[in-house]
Amino acid sequence: MNDQPIRKRRRLGYLGMLGVCALLGLVVGFASALIDAFGGAATELLQTGMLIASMAVVFWICVVWWRGADEAVREAHKWAWYWGGSAGIVVIIVVLGLGTWDVIDLVPADYSGDPSDLVLTGAGLTLGVQMTGYLIAWAAWWLRHR
Template sequence: MALSPSLRRTLPIVLTLVFALLLGVSVSLVQHPVAFLAWAVISLVATAAASIFCWRALDEVAREAHKTAWMWGGSFGMVVAFLAFIAAEHHWPHLLETGLGGGRSPADLVELGLIGVVSAQLVGYLLVWAGWWIAKR
């Protein structure tokens, strides 16, 4: 069965988002450690397979856009996040502790840092990716 060109472009993206969403849901819903690990591995393998399928469907220009956006946007976003956390720690030492309701464990703060850095990387990626396509059009 041959897929139409529009379905061939959209299906991998939808599958990747669905599998990533399932992985996120598994973090909060699956309580048993072995069941969580199995669910996480299945979700990660399915997400990787859908991502590879999506990557192979792209032409060379689109691949270059993604690689450039991740390198420059992701790197810049990571630096911005690190500088923001360092500035918050030195200039506003109680911002993180009281801004989160206080009483957070070190593990909670590490999780906050990871989410903050990955979020900043994604924002940087999206900005550079959009800029790439605006510049090429």
């Protein structure tokens, strides 16, 4: 049983938190571009430090938001991540299976770039498909519970 007092709803709701995170992303992107232009030998170190610091801030924002969310909102997000994220992983597994069986070609024939770019593309694709599944499941949960 949680014996903490019930908190008042914060003025900055879900969209406000998303806006704060988007603003932080814009600031970090702009600062990264400035570091690229003027950073010199410390460019990678500065960008890595800035990325770590900004992700810590975003994580803190998420914790603050989660603590202020009511039970229905929490349940919607947990349900959406479980089912939507799982569906996204199924899509990625199908793509990997089709690539393994040579049904589709996962690497373009004329690709001459760095192999790490393919790994980053795969990770980004996986997260993108999971987030898409999450958003669809989240919307479905709210439509079903209205």
